[in-house]
Amino acid sequence: IAAESTKVALVPGGPHPYFAAWEKAGQDAMKDFKLGAADYRIPQKWELSQQNELLESLLSQGYNAFLVFPGDPVGSNSTVAELTENGAPVIATAGCLKEPTTALFCLGTDTGNSAYLGTKELIKAMGGKGRIAHFSGFLVDPNTQLRIDAVEKAAKETNGAVKVVQVITDIDAPEPAEEKINAYLAAHANEVDGIITTAWIPAVVASNALRKIGDKRIQMVGIDHDEVVLKAIKDGFVHGTMLQNPYGQGYIGSFALDKIRSGCKVKPDAPFKTIALTNRFIDSGTVFAGKDAVDNYVASMQAITKEIFANFASTYLSCP
Amino acid sequence: MASPTPTELDPSSELDAVADRGPLLSRESQTLRFLLSNEFGLIVLIAIFAGVFSLFTPGFTSPFNQFTLGRTMAIDIMIGFSMMVVIVTGGLNLSVGAIGVCAAIGFGWLVETLGLPLPMALLGALALGATLGTVNGILIVRSGLHSFIITLATMSIFFGVMVFLTHAEAFRIIPPEMSAFGKMRILSYVSPLLLISIAVGVLLTCLYRLTPLGREMLAAGAKAAAAELSGVRIGRTFVICHSLSGVLAAIAATMVVARNGAAIPSMAGGLGQDWLLPAVLGPVLGGTLLTGGRVSVFGTFLGSAFVTTLTNGLLQFRVGEFWLQTWLGGLLLLAVLIDLARRRYLARGGRRMA
Amino acid sequence: MSAALSRVLQADWFGPLAIVIVATLVIGSIEPSFLSSFNIQILLLAVAVNCVIAFSQMIIIAVGQMNLSVGAIGGLAAISFAGMMQVWGLPGPLAALAALAIGAAAGLFNGALIAATGISAFVVTLASLSVFKGINLGITRAQPFYGVPESVKAFGNTTFLGPIPWLVLPAILVVVAIMHLLNRQVLGRHILAVGGNQSAAELSGISVARTVVWTHAISGTLAALAGIMFVARLQLGQPSIGDDWLIPSFAAPVIGGAVLAGGHVSVSGTLLGVVIVAIITQALVIFRIDPFFVQVVLGFLILWAVGINRLREIRVERVLGRI
């Protein structure tokens, strides 16, 4: 099948700055691989039902390959199954679907591992001991539980030197994040030594909060590449951030979908990683960026993308 | 066309002579009433928009799209019903989503953990919905507070307890017949879920038209003081409305489970809030009064159907992805304006007829 | 003396005030840091912004309607404010004025449509919510505006007289203005009259349409102000500002004694409602409630707060011999 017939839809879970790079990635992939389309289509809200509707509609519109950030690791499975049943291959992108699933594989950040690594970095910065507060996202997102567990695991490994004293969740919206994080710091700032954030908005709000109280004693590791977080790292209020690779996900994912449509198969013995949700996981790269790395974080992500892309086909796909 | 003028009803001057003069309802005014109704307006709007969409987008009429449209519609209609039965009382049930999620998770737990057979588990889910609804109703009636604030609190409580017990874990091992039902296509166009919604709609219509209980619900919702002085047990009636709301939310939830093939805590968003919009939109567009006392089951059905059709069509139209909401809102406004124009036009005509 | 006492007992604000005092004392004695200067500052900040949101809804409740688009208007004003400063380099005050004007215009749009067509406010504001949110997303493509000038950031972040944040100033202004409006100004009385009995107001020569338009314009302006305050506090123009305002915007007025059918609202009650919600939110964080249990506790606390208030009302009614 010719590449022009491949029409990829890149569908995030809702409007969110994280996915902005997917648009560019799709356009680049379309040009580079001569695809019929690689369009970035977003649901209007972070609602599982809205995403489902959008996906169903895109299928009726003739899209035949999907990169999907699953609105829910379990709940999105039936829609994904419907897509594949109608001949459109799906790659779970940026977040994974829980097995069993009809998605080809999951290309994204191992959320648990990223949180774990971030916490390790934080503990290192704290000098191996102290108390940690963990700020995370929607409680109903099973990833949140994975992150809570991962942070807990990293702390446990210190044999009691580090303790997670507080977990605050459901602060993915700016208003509650402001209120809860500030309230927490107001009451307990001197009882914590480190903060780990595992969602975008909490990372932004916590960076600002630390800047506001001017406290450089409390160490913090954030997530993602929001300007506020990056600037706080440069100014020394935040220790570093766990970067993910949205561009790479979109670019490589589009490429893989086209290959699959042109007859390639996913190698059954490919070196997939196993994570809590799935045993067909491909890490799109997660790196820790500290003060020295923030300025050229784009370059480092591109390097990772290039590296994964270079032998992606040979590693994961078997083509006729 | 002559509608009866008051003079025709003039009784004879003798006190006891009750002349038998046939029904007081005239056919003409019934026709006019229907043409002026919300229901007719929505039918017209759905026809207009569906027509435009099928003309200008290739995907809209495809069997798959019609099937998914019907399926989405079915769920939204049921959610609309579960709010509608409470709006009748002049109140709101903010916890429809939370009750729905609880019922879905309860269902998942019954089939997966307890291994109950499907019908038993379904009944269990409905019973759970009814119980939570009853709790709402009793709290509202006993405290005398507005249902808005009570259900705001219970929304937190129901959902919180559910998340606390499950730690946001989903139940996946549900009977295959259930997921097959969610994917089933009758004549390749129709989802059986839609038939369920239609059936429930018919039952609700019978409730309001043909039973004292339904009439009492409307009377109590329209003017509690007057209804009470006519012997309606207001408190009990309101509690029953809320229980019914719980049951309907549970039905909607099991439909979502069938559609998703799993019972997941995030199916209605945080605290179940994602259900609020479809829940209120259908009844309000359908002519159910937010102040209570007037209901239109068919209108709710059409209202929800209209919104899902509009959304679906717009997605097909591929308006600039970030601008979709603007379009949706704009078209909704356009639709109500068209409807208003229709009503003004007909009303003027109706007056001329009189 | 006893008449004055009974007037106080009957007032809408009495119950919420008692709850606030009791809650403050209890939480403060268990966790002294609750009364620390920094914490008070945080509390005031939360109250300042949230009360403006609550008032923007309260005024619509007063006229007997609902405004579902407060969040969307607030969000639109927020990103316009931040966007104008970043993209056009407008100075803060000018951008703020422009954003307020956008909010007022959005409110006018709602109000004019409702007044001119007679379509229910619920439907109109629901549709316009979609329109405004769509414009927000269309402009930002879900990306925040970061270019907020230092002066604005400082306004959102610094304090005077010890722990009092500057952001409290606009909030106080709004409280005073709304109180004056509803109690002492012709427009305010018209709003309450229309909310209390629309047809009677109409028959008394009050222009319902004009009142409704004004009310929505005020609501839009207040929502915009809240959005602007949020940008100052958050230090960036997040497109998702406003997404979650709807339920809190209703909760505070209702806790404060507003009648959802219209005609009766309480400014002090609403303000106290906001304070109660803020205290509850903070208490949950301070007492380190298990995150999986937060919602349950929150729900019970709301029930407790409104329940206490209701008990008081029942007492008062009983004294008056109604039961």
Next chain:
Amino acid sequence: MTAPVLEARGISKSFPGVRALQDVSMTLGRGSIHALLGENGAGKSTLIKVVTGVHQLDAGTLLLDGNSVHFAGPREAIAAGIAVVHQERNLIPRFSVGENILLERLGDNLLRSVDHGAIHAEAKRWLDVLELDVDSRIPVSRLNVAKMQLVEIAKALSLRSRVLLLDEPTASLTPHETVVLFGLLRKLRDEGVSIVFVSHKLEEVQEICDQVTVLRDGRNACDSRSMAGLGRQDLVRLMIGRSEQIPNWSVRDRTTAEPVLELYGIATSIGHNGIDLTLHRGEILGLYGLIGAGRTELAKSILGIYRITSGEIRIGGQTAHIRSMAEAIHCYRLGYISEDRKQEGLILMHSVLENAGMTVWRKLAGAFGVLTDRTIRARVEPVIRQLDVRTPSLAQTVGNLSGGNQQKISVAKWLAAEVSILIVDEPSVGIDIKTKAYLHGLLRQLADRGTAILLITSDMPEMITLADRIAVMDEYRVKGVIANDRVYEGMSERIMHLIHGQEAA
């Protein structure tokens, strides 16, 4: 006649399914009190609403001082100097009495401040003029219907306009307030104000009016005639096309029948004390008193709405503790026709059929609890016809009926309920004389068939026509019970003597 101030020429107005006014004319002279009469549904209120810009006329012209005018809304009519008291109460429940009175005069400048002190001072003046003793600072929601009506009149008076339209202003007033009001109206007339007065109480009309316009089925039966030389029966003939039939019922004594409702030493949380009353099977016991005597409240206390603090109620010989109206109806077969039809009697947004059938739904439900419109119609239609309700259909919204017809529905639903004890509170407020006769006949029939009726009415003639015995209440106590000999002069004297006598002595 002096130069006309306000003239209506050839006015027509239709509502869906109803021609309310057809080619109606009326001419209002300066300094006159003009009666506007007609049966329920004849179009009186509609005419007033058309004149004041509430409804837009379909055809015809309005002339003010000889100039053609058009009012797009009530605001413009008020601005042109026309004040009105509508038939339905139009007050803002939570606003104070004072502010309600001066609502029109808050002004149009939205940004102006309101001077509450001045408002209450001014309001107090108007309350004093009407001899209404209420604090202008309490909310009107705390007033009873009669006081609300007076507030509404004060509201219209406070505009000091040249034209004053009063749509049944005396419907819920007792003779005492009416006398005060009439004194005031005469004074205004002498100052040159033109007044339109709508009433179903012909004695009042004859007492005060100098001109009369009668409407019949939406048309002029007479247009602005002088009252001089018109007798009561002439007016009746103009209104209903025939003369009045005055029932000549015999005096009854039912005190020997078994008692069905007995009150022994009842005291209530709102101030009743030591009330003893006995109502016998088939008896009509009247309860008379001036406004504020506490009759309505006594009825509501029996129904369990206010708390009874001591004493005993017996129904059918058994001690009864009624906790809700539902219990009253379903366990004790006790019904209550409320004096406040708008708040407690009717559901204005529902149809005639729904309203009239509300009390019998449970009884009528057939097998499987199914209840069709047809079943309900069969039960309520006869009563509705007997009361001569003017409605285009049973599906009509009750709120769209004329005031008197609404009242008929609120009575009809209890006549259909077949209860054994019926408390009737001001049943004929706003009902025209013809229907009032029907209603009296129906109540009498009910009593003849064994229903015990407790009749609360401020309408002395009605009381003397219907009651077998009359209990007189004042200040929450029963002052005495007298047998009714149906001789008007003697009875009214004895009643007033019971109310005032002890004080005078």
